[in-house]
Amino acid sequence: xxxxxxxxxxxxxxxxxxxxxxxxxxxxxxxxxxxxxxxxxxxxxxxxxxxxxxxxxxxxxxxxxxxxxxxxxxxxxxxxxxxxxxxxxxxxxxxxxxxxxxxxxxxxxxxxxxxxxxxxxxxxxxxxxxxxxxxxxxxxxxxxxxxxxxxxxxxxxxxxxxxxxxxxxxxxxxxxxxxxxxxxxxxxxxxxxxxxxxxxxxxxxxxxxxxxxxxxxxxxxxxxxxxxxxxxxxxxxxxxxxxxxxxxxxxxxxxxxxxxxxxxxxxxxxxxxxxxxxxxxxxxxxxxxxxxxxxxxxxxxxxxxxxxxxxxxxxxxxxxxxxxxxxxxxx
Amino acid sequence: xxxxxxxxxxxxxxxxxxxxxxxxxxxxxxxxxxxxxxxxxxxxxxxxxxxxxxxxxxxxxxxxxxxxxxxxxxxxxxxxxxxxxxxxxxxxxxxxxxxxxxxxxxxxxxxxxxxxxxxxxxxxxxxxxxxxxxxxxxxxxxxxxxxxxxxxxxxxxxxxxxxxxxxxxxxxxxxxxxxxxxxxxxxxxxxxxxxxxxxxxxxxxxxxxxxxxxxxxxxxxxxxxxxxxxxxxxxxxxxxxxxxxxxxxxxxxxxxxxxxxxxxxxxxxxxxxxxxxxxxxxxxxxxxxxxxxxxxxxxxxxxxxxxxxxxxxxxxxxxxxxxxxxxxxxx
Numbered sequence: 001x002x003x004x005x006x007x008x009x010x011x012x013x014x015x016x017x018x019x020x021x022x023x024x025x026x027x028x029x030x031x032x033x034x035x036x037x038x039x040x041x042x043x044x045x046x047x048x049x050x051x052x053x054x055x056x057x058x059x060x061x062x063x064x065x066x067x068x069x070x071x072x073x074x075x076x077x078x079x080x081x082x083x084x085x086x087x088x089x090x091x092x093x094x095x096x097x098x099x100x101x102x103x104x105x106x107x108x109x110x111x112x113x114x115x116x117x118x119x120x121x122x123x124x125x126x127x128x129x130x131x132x133x134x135x136x137x138x139x140x141x142x143x144x145x146x147x148x149x150x151x152x153x154x155x156x157x158x159x160x161x162x163x164x165x166x167x168x169x170x171x172x173x174x175x176x177x178x179x180x181x182x183x184x185x186x187x188x189x190x191x192x193x194x195x196x197x198x199x200x201x202x203x204x205x206x207x208x209x210x211x212x213x214x215x216x217x218x219x220x221x222x223x224x225x226x227x228x229x230x231x232x233x234x235x236x237x238x239x240x241x242x243x244x245x246x247x248x249x250x251x252x253x254x255x256x257x258x259x260x261x262x263x264x265x266x267x268x269x270x271x272x273x274x275x276x277x278x279x280x281x282x283x284x285x286x287x288x289x290x291x292x293x294x295x296x297x298x299x300x301x302x303x304x305x306x307x308x309x310x311x312x313x314x315x316x317x318x319x320x321x322x323x324x325x326x327x328x329x330x331x
Numbered sequence: 332x333x334x335x336x337x338x339x340x341x342x343x344x345x346x347x348x349x350x351x352x353x354x355x356x357x358x359x360x361x362x363x364x365x366x367x368x369x370x371x372x373x374x375x376x377x378x379x380x381x382x383x384x385x386x387x388x389x390x391x392x393x394x395x396x397x398x399x400x401x402x403x404x405x406x407x408x409x410x411x412x413x414x415x416x417x418x419x420x421x422x423x424x425x426x427x428x429x430x431x432x433x434x435x436x437x438x439x440x441x442x443x444x445x446x447x448x449x450x451x452x453x454x455x456x457x458x459x460x461x462x463x464x465x466x467x468x469x470x471x472x473x474x475x476x477x478x479x480x481x482x483x484x485x486x487x488x489x490x491x492x493x494x495x496x497x498x499x500x501x502x503x504x505x506x507x508x509x510x511x512x513x514x515x516x517x518x519x520x521x522x523x524x525x526x527x528x529x530x531x532x533x534x535x536x537x538x539x540x541x542x543x544x545x546x547x548x549x550x551x552x553x554x555x556x557x558x559x560x561x562x563x564x565x566x567x568x569x570x571x572x573x574x575x576x577x578x579x580x581x582x583x584x585x586x587x588x589x590x591x592x593x594x595x596x597x598x599x600x601x602x603x604x605x606x607x608x609x610x611x612x613x614x615x616x617x618x619x620x621x622x623x624x625x626x627x628x629x630x631x632x633x634x635x636x637x638x639x640x641x642x643x644x645x646x647x648x649x650x651x652x653x654x655x656x657x658x659x660x661x662x
Contacts, residue, residue, distance in 0.1 A: 043424065046658065050428035051500055057659035083660045086421050093374065093420040093457065093464075097381035101459055102452030121433030125463065126424065128432055129456060133424075169382055306662065327377065328388035329414045331637065 004029070004181070005143035007039030007082075010059035011049060014066040015204035016280070017188040017197035020247045023070050025147055029181075030076040037141050037312060038072065040064065040305070043082045043089070044133055047126035048117070064301045066207050069291040074304055082137070084309035087316035091136035092129070094327060098165045099132055099158070107131050109154045135159040139175045140316035147181040156180050170326040175319075188247055193222035193240050208291055211281050218277050223269050230268040241272045249279045335360070335512070336474035338370030338413075341390035342380060345397040346535035347611070348519040348528035351578050354401050356478055360512075361407040368472050368643060369403065371395065371636070374413040374420070375464055378457035379448070395632045397538050400622040405635055413468070415640035418647035422467035423460070425658060429496045430463055430489070438462050440485045466490040470506045471647035478512040487511050501657040506650075519578055524553035524571050539622055542612050549608050554600050561599040572603050580610045 006026055008014065014023065030036060040063050045056045060081060067079065082088060104110065110131060114123055131154070138146060138159050146156060156178060163175040189195055190203025197204045205217050223241055227234035236242050236259045245255045258275070261267040294301065324330050337357055339345065345354065361367060371394050376387045391412060398410065413419060435441065441462060445454055462485075469477060469490050477487060487509060494506040520526055521534025528535045536548050554572050558565035567573050567590045576586045589606070592598040625632065655661050 042660065046425070047428050050425075053657070053659040081662065083655075084662060086417060089424040090417050090420045092424060094377070094381075096457035096460060097378050097455050099456050100453045101456055104456055105452070121436070122431045124428050125430050125432055125435055125460060126427035129427060129460075132456065302662070324414075326384070328384040329373065331412065331415060331633070 001035075001142075002033040002145055003141060003143045004033050004036040004145050004147065005039065005138055005141055006037075006147050007041050007137070008063055009041045009045040010056055010063045011045050012059055012199040013062045013206045013208055015197055015199070015206045016248075016284075017190075017204060019070065019207060020188045021149060022147055023066075023072075025181075026077075027071045029147075030072060033145065035141075036077045037143065038067065038077045038079050039082050039137060039312075040080070041082045041137075044130055047124060047130055047133075050124065050126070060305075061298055061301060062208075064305060065291055065294050065298075068294055068301070069207065069287045071290075074308070078308045078311055079305055080309040080312040081305050084306065085140070085313045085316050087313065087320045088133070088136045088140055090320055091140055091316070091323070092133045094323065095132050095135055095162050096129065098162050103158075103161075104128060104131065107154050107158060109151060112151070131155055131158040132162070135162045138178055139163060140319050141312070142176045142315075142319065144176050144178050145181045146178050149187065150182070153180055166323075166326075172326060174322050174326060189240055189243055191217050191221045191240060193238065205280070207284060207287050209284065210288070211285070214280050214284065215277055218273050218280065221273065221276075223272075227262075227269065231265050233265040234262040234267065234269075236263055241269070241276050244276055245272070245279065248283055249275070332366075332473075333364040333476055334472060334474045335364050335367040335476050335478065336370065336469055336472055337368075337478050338372050338468070339394055340372045340376040341387055341394045342376050343390055343530040344393045344537045344539055346528055346530070346537045347579075347615075348521075348535060350401065350538060351519045352480060353478055354397075354403075356512075357408075358402045360478075361404060364476065366472075367408045368474065369398065369408045369410050370413050370468060370643075371411070372413045372468075375461055378455060378461055378464075381455065381457070391636070392629055392632060393539075395636060396622050396625050396629075399625055399632070400538065400618045402621075405639070409639045409642055410636055411640040411643040412636050415637065416471070416644045416647050418644065418651045419464070419467045419471055421651055422471055422647070422654070423464045425654065426463050426466055426493050427460065429493050434489075434492075435459060435462065438485050438489055440482060443482070462486055462489040463493070466493045469509050470494060471650050472643070473507045473646075473650065475507050475509050476512045477509050480518065481513070484511055497654075497657075503657060505653050505657060520571055520574055522548050522552045522571060524569065536611070538615060538618055540615070541619070542616070545611050545615065546608055549604050549611065552604065552607075554603075558593075558600065562596050564596040565593040565598065565600075567594055572600070572607050575607055576603070576610065579614055580606070 006022065008018065040060050042056050042060055046053060049056055064079065110128065134155050135158060148156065160177045163177050166175055167173055187195065188197055190197040190201055191205065192203040194201060194203055205214060221240050223239050224235040226232070242259060249255050258267065258272060262272065337353065339349070371391050373387050373391055377384060380387055395410065441459065465486050466489060479487065491508045494508050497506055498504055518526065519528055521528040521532055522536065523534040525532060525534055536545060552571050554570050555566040557563070573590060580586050589598065589603060593603065
């Protein structure tokens with residue numbers, strides 16, 4: 001039985017970095033495994049947005065709109081809202097007893113995020129504990145395949161450590177170990193050339209962006225700062241336009257010829273940017289169109305999420321019941 | 332509306348240190364406030380007993396037997412089991428976002444326990460977080476009076492910090508601040524003279540100890556190591572027998588005379604120990620007798636605890652619903 005769990009933190013609309021990095025893979029694999037759960041991680045999003053819950057709430061529906069717009073299907077995936085499965089909080093509480101503070105603080109993903117956010121020991125305890133909360137999410141559904149990027153591998157390892165500690169100590173295969181399902185796609189840089197595309201860096205193209213917005217963003221895109229006149233030799237390495245063409249343009253040989261031309265000199269930024277605009281718009285306009293349709297029935301999406309959450313809750317409750325038995329909490 | 336919350340970790344039977352320090356007060360105040368909740372904190376006990384849940388489970392009933400034996404009444408108190416109120420786990424998860432790691436690590440009670448248990452950064456995350464879990468316990472029931480010893484004051488402060496952060500930020504009196512109800516009774520030392528009476532130090536007299544057991548323990552009790560012959564002058568200061576007589580013997584003037592006689596010389600340890608045996612047995616024999624009766628109906632106690640937990644759960648769920656509204660989680 002192969003069970004997939006994926007999800008996103010509802011802290012903003014999804015962008016094309018998410019799309020290339022994970023969403024496209026989700027669409028391509030949907031229906032190929034026994035079960036698939038897609039979680040909108042509102043509880044986790046609150047761990048570093050506790051003072052701004054309205055933002056999280058608004059984005060739950062935005063993320064769901066993005067999901068359905070790109071072609072994820074409710075008949076092939078269980079969509080659910082994390083806070084509507086309170087069993088996940090209980091599991092997290094119990095798992096917290098099987099992880100020590102030193103181990104948690106040395107988690108490379110947590111360390112990187114602590115550094116990025118400048119937290120030090122001001123880190124909210126809930127945020128520090130999110131690898132444990134993720135272990136709860138994964139194991140609750142007995143998910144064994146987790147589509148992730150390289151940077152999330154320490155999360156998989158943390159989950160499996162908890163699984164092994166509990167299974168070994170109680171000498172019973174209660175929880176299931178999981179494996180990463182690596183997408184193999186490299187990370188898309190931001191339009192400013194920075195390594196990460198993110199809302200907070202204000203360098204993202206969103207799945208819901210209009211054609212006008214795409215034009216504006218692509219036109220401002222980072223290319224080669226030394227490529228000033230058309231006849232200048234240009235650098236393809238680190239040039240965001242070519243990075244995006246590599247990710248979205250299906251006519252690989254044409255892109256190859258453009259790269260050579262650009263390096264030799266004689267190809268202007270405007271030309272490659274115009275091509276990128278068309279390529280992006282071709283990919284995003286059907287998504288945008290579906291989104292417009294779906295936006296008319298937000299209530300329906302919420303009902304879909306509630307139904308999914310109810311289903312997810314039943315499964316998580318079964319896992320919790322099994323665990324409570326070995327924890328001698330089966331009153 | 333005055334609401335009391337107290338409780339114990341079910342890691343062993345209760346001893347006369349608990350009795351003098353808090354249980355007697357609970358009996359004397361029962362019925363004097365609007366509501367009283369008494370929690371058997373199995374979830375909290377697991378935070379440093381995760382690999383030994385059977386011990387925790389067994390002691391849930393032992394602690395309940397102790398409660399009813401000393402005269403706590405189910406018609407005046409709601410007895411409940413912490414793990415049967417899963418809303419407390421949810422509240423803990425949300426509160427974890429309002430406390431940072433530095434603040435938690437500097438909690439004097441946590442620091443003292445970390446040192447005592449020699450944890451350092453090997454501390455289980457669940458144990459580190461127990462002040463947050465206690466804040467959830469207290470606020471879930473809107474308890475405003477918490478019977479505690481001095482050493483637990485930092486817990487009250489941590490709870491009130493969370494309450495104020497949430498109430499202030501959301502500009503609404505959702506949660507209630509609490510105050511300590513200090514017992515004023517000094518801590519009873521162990522029979523070996525060490526400051527703390529505890530199961531792990533093997534220096535406790537239990538509420539359920541037989542007369543024979545009490546005789547044996549009192550006879551081995553630490554007095555004055557320099558008081559060798561009856562005619563020797565003896566030291567009352569630090570003498571465990573006198574500490575216990577102070578705590579249990581109601582004939583204060585007679586105890587005063589014994590102290591003077593002991594200091595002057597001519598009063599043997601055997602004499603004061605025999606008196607202490609009678610005083611203790613007088614206090615403990617009715618408790619022991621009631622316990623024997625109650626032990627015949629353990630199933631009934633479990634039903635009582637389940638009923639109490641159901642009641643507690645309804646109240647905690649109301650608080651959680653109010654909080655979820657301000658956290659924009661009211662789907």
